[in-house]
Amino acid sequence: MDETLPKGERTRQNILQAAYALFLNQGFHGTSMRQIAARAGLAPGSIYNHFNSKDAIWEILFQERHPYHHVLRILREVGGDTIEDFLRNAARAMVYSLEQQPDFLKMMFIEIVEFNGVHVPSMVKTIYPQILPFLQRFISEEDKLRDIPVPVLFRSFVGLFFSYYITGLMLGNTDLPIFQEGSLEQFVDIFLHGVLKQLEVR
Amino acid sequence: MDETLPKGERTRQNILQAAYALFLNQGFHGTSMRQIAARAGLAPGSIYNHFNSKDAIWEILFQERHPYHHVLRILREVGGDTIEDFLRNAARAMVYSLEQQPDFLKMMFIEIVEFNGVHVPSMVKTIYPQILPFLQRFISEEDKLRDIPVPVLFRSFVGLFFSYYITGLMLGNTDLPIFQEGSLEQFVDIFLHGVLKQLEVR
DNA sequence: CCTACCGATCGGTAGG
C-alpha cells in the first residue's frame, strides 16, 4: 500500500481492496460488512466513516475496477500493422490477463446476478466515447473485413473472452478432452476466420 | 400446476418454482427463505418439511433446471441436412428461447458468483455422455469443417450464446447503434464462416 | 402412525 497517501485515503483504499477481493470470492450479498472491516483491519462500524452504505462500495468498485478499464488499456497498448495482427495481439494480451487474474471478468457477472444490471447504463455512457477509436480502426480497414456491421464485430470480439471464460468454468476443472490448453487461441482463430475476407497463410 | 400430483409433491414443486424465479431475479444470497415461502403460498417454516436447507434447494435447481437441459433438448430436436443447417437451426432455436425466457442462462452465473462453481464438476459428469452424440455429428462431417478440434468447435458454439447474452447486458438498454436487432444472427454467421471450409452462397 | 403444515420462536447476524 502506498505510504505517501494521507491516512484517511489509505484506509479508504484498504476497504475497497478488501471488499473487491471478498466480492469476487463470495459475491456481494454473500459478503458482510464485518468481513470487509476485518480484512481491512477495522472495527465493523468504521467503514461508515468512508462509505455511506454497502451498496456505495459496490458502486465505486463497479466504476473503478470494471473489466472494461483493463480491456481498453490492452486495446490501446497493443500494436499491429494489420487488423489481423492487432486482434491477435489483443487476444494474446487478454489471455495473459486472464491467467494473471482469472476472476477480473466476474465484476460483470456480480452486477448482473445481484444487481440486475442497474449500474450498467451509466457505465456504458462512460465507456462509449472510449470505444469509438477502436470502431474507427475497424472501419478504416473495412476492405479487409467481411460485410458485418462494425459494432457487431467489436461486440463479437469482446464477447469472445466471456464465451471462453464462462464455458471454461462450465467445464470445470475436469480432465475432459474438451478442455485443453490453447483453446482460446483457437477461439480467436475461429473469430478471425469468420471476420476476415482472407486469412494470411501461416 | 399439475393437479394429479400428490399434494406433497405439488408443494415441493411450488417451492422450487418460487425459488427459481426469485434466485434469477435477486441472486441466491439476496433471496430469503421467507420470500420463497411467501411466493410458494406457505408459512416460512414449512419449506423445511421438503428441503433440509436453502443450499439444498439450490443444489436441486442447479441439477434440474440447468440451461444445459434446454440447450441439449434444442440440439436433439432441430434437424438439418448439413452441419451448417443444423447449426443455423440450433442457433435460431436458441434465439427463440432467449426471447421467451431471457434469464435462463443466469443459473450458470449465479453458480459462479455465489458458489464459486463448487457444483459444476458433478454436473459436468452428468452432461458429458449427453454431449458425445453431438461431437459425433461434428466428427462425421469433419470434411466440411476447418481443422479445429471438435470439442473446441462445440465449446465455441455454446459459448456464442453466453457471449451474446453477456455483451447484450453490458450494453444495457441503451439506444447505441452497437446494440441492434439481428445481432445474434450475425454472431452465428461469424461463427459459421469461421468454422466451415466454405459457406454456401446465400 | 403418516403427511403436510401452522404460529411462534430459536441463536446469530444483517446493515446502519
Next chain:
DNA sequence: CCTACCGATCGGTAGG
C-alpha cells in the same frame, strides 16, 4: 476510528 448497540431480519427449528 472504536465500543456498544438499534430495529429488522436472517436461516433454521420448536411443539402441536
